[in-house]
Amino acid sequence: MVGLAILRDAPSALLRMRIRFFGRALKARGPFAVVLAAALALFATLAFAFDFPALTGRVVDQANIIPAATRSQIEAKLASLEDKSGIQLVVATVSSLQDSDIETFSVDLARAWKLGEAKKNNGLLLLVAPNERKVRIEVGYGLEGTMTDALTKVIIQSAIVPKFRSGDYAGGVDAGVDAIIDALTVDSAEWQKKVEGARRAAARSHRPDSALRHFPAVRLHRHLDDPQCARADGPMGAARQPDDLHPLSPSSWSGGGAAGAAARAAAIPAFQAAAAISAAAAPRGDW
Amino acid sequence: MAFTFSRMRAAFAALALGLSVAGCGYNTIPTAEENAKAKWADVQNQYQRRADLIPNLVATVQGYAKQEKDVLTSVIEARSKATSVKIDASQLTDPEKVKQFQDAQNQLSGALGRLIAVSEAYPDLKSNQNFLALQSQLEGTENRIAVARRDYVGAVRDYNLTLSTFPSLIWAKTIFSGNKPMATFTASEGADKPPQVKF
Incomplete structure (x- = not known):
């Protein structure tokens, strides 16, 4: 159950991390970093939560x-x-x-x-x-x-x-x-x-x-x-x-x-x- | 020549403006909104599919387990209540409405769970082909509901994010200022805990 909780929390934790990064980057590097961080955040939501094997054949x-x-x-x-x-x-x-x-x-x-x-x-x-x-x-x-x-x-x-x-x-x-x-x-x-x-x-x-x-x-x-x-x-x-x-x-x-x-x-x-x-x-x- | 050149320049400027506006996330809000609405339609379709299975299921169980009248009536009542709560896409921004829908469907889930549980006590019913088929359809539909809900939650998160993040935030505050964040499902009580079985 603990493993499951970690797995479920991982994407949102990643998201939070990136948003925090987004906050810091905002001060440091201006709008470009914001766009980048937003793109990263969006990518994180699209990614799958599992580590799948590669599709190598039928x-x-x-x-x-x-x-x-x-x-x-x-x-x-x-x-x-x-x-x-x-x-x-x-x-x-x-x-x-x-x-x-x-x-x-x-x-x-x-x-x-x-x-x-x-x-x-x-x-x-x-x-x-x-x-x-x-x-x-x-x-x-x-x-x-x-x-x-x-x-x-x-x-x-x-x-x-x-x-x-x-x-x-x-x-x-x-x-x-x-x-x-x-x-x-x-x-x-x-x-x-x-x-x-x-x-x-x-x-x-x-x-x-x-x-x-x-x-x-x-x-x-x-x-x-x-x-x-x-x-x-x-x-x-x-x-x-x-x-x-x-x-x-x-x-x-x-x-x-x-x-x-x-x-x-x-x-x-x-x-x-x-x-x-x-x-x-x-x-x-x-x- | 100079005239056509300036016209060409104007056309290029218009194109560049269009592209940059699109690049600035003007389109992301309506796109995400329509996507979330479509995902909601899926959710409702799958719940409807479940509701459509119920009369047949109840009729089959009734043939073998008439004495379970309480459970059967509670399923029928929960079904009619659940099918009466409908949300059209424009009401998704109202958390109260979404909660009402969810509560009605949860009540039906509860009644159905009890029906399946009591049917365990009837060996003839459990080996009935029709019942087995209905049970597997119901299982499949519950899976579809879970997937549709998950997709809707994801789509709403994306949509709400476009309303609160740069650059689409600019449009959310100006042209799309009427757009409100959509409500999503709340985890029902005890969903994160393993079930307690008492005999």
């Missing part, structure tokens, strides 16, 4: 949980998704949420990375924080209609979390990416039915992981053999540089989408009670 594995082979497989899928639909999905794993909740962290990260096309707001971020045991799908405003909150929760619960529980992080991320791509490319109503069918089957057999067998993971592997995809895997595909990623205006990330099992436990006091109750029953993390 999979940014800061937490180091995805082996190279799986990683290039996932990258190929993500590249093919963008080639076909223009939708930009990026996978990020972070070693720490820096004392924040995953909702705040992921929306700030998506804004900082400017994922998706600016006009369509069609960016998506799959964020995994293995140390905090948290996972979240952050959805750009333009995709909120297709990738609804209910859908992100179903994907997290049925595709990602079971694999994470057994310690298979790479498999969980891979299955999550498959599920997201499938939900985006297949008619979503049809997909929803498929998931519900799988859930009912899982409930009948009382085996939580049997839901995964019904997951249409095969569909995407086909694209890897596709010559289209091989081309995307060439100079443009595998190691996409940040400048290839289209800029998106920051305001188009509205922070929707449900994160895992636990309800949001910050910012909204009334929800804290409900969250604390469910947290008492379940472990703190999503898996």
Whole structure:
């Protein structure tokens, strides 16, 4: 909690420092310093409060949980998704949420990375924080209609979390990416039915992981053999540089989408009670 | 020739004046003001989105937990109260109004929190597909509300800063002297403390 307080106070402390500097500079160097200080103060308000990893490609594995082979497989899928639909999905794993909740962290990260096309707001971020045991799908405003909150929760619960529980992080991320791509490319109503069918089957057999067998993971592997995809895997595909990623205006990330099992436990006091109750029953993390 | 030259000079002077006025922050006040108003519209939209989810949620819970009448009625009442408090962009400078809005929405948050908490006691309800979908939508909407509020607070801070800092301060005191600082959200009581759970 102390760390959190420091983190929250840091920007305002910076601001105060600069304004004080502004006061002193006013006497010393006149209007130029004032303009400079005002510009600095404005810059401080625009800056993000977190220390984010650099956007080095479609999979940014800061937490180091995805082996190279799986990683290039996932990258190929993500590249093919963008080639076909223009939708930009990026996978990020972070070693720490820096004392924040995953909702705040992921929306700030998506804004900082400017994922998706600016006009369509069609960016998506799959964020995994293995140390905090948290996972979240952050959805750009333009995709909120297709990738609804209910859908992100179903994907997290049925595709990602079971694999994470057994310690298979790479498999969980891979299955999550498959599920997201499938939900985006297949008619979503049809997909929803498929998931519900799988859930009912899982409930009948009382085996939580049997839901995964019904997951249409095969569909995407086909694209890897596709010559289209091989081309995307060439100079443009595998190691996409940040400048290839289209800029998106920051305001188009509205922070929707449900994160895992636990309800949001910050910012909204009334929800804290409900969250604390469910947290008492379940472990703190999503898996 | 001399005539056109002087005309050109006049045009340049007008351009230079325009640029320097823009450079002196003439535009920053209306820009920041419109931005803050737009962010407020987002806040209201997200709260509206939450209000729109509630009738469906209440109907679903009612099907499984009729005996929780008190909680259900308090949600319905808080919702109708919250939707009746609306603020248009020109009223944002009135801290009283903003507080009224915030209080009404907080009351609804409280009632909703209780509704979710009591629903924990009904296993059939908790496994109902419709309820699960509504719950995740509600979670997502609460997230959106938090983000929209944060964005609004940031936009208001930027706008209020343009009214009180140089060089836009010059315009704030002259041409835009009618512009007043906007009110923002106040931290609700206990928001900074972890919740107390009593059994």
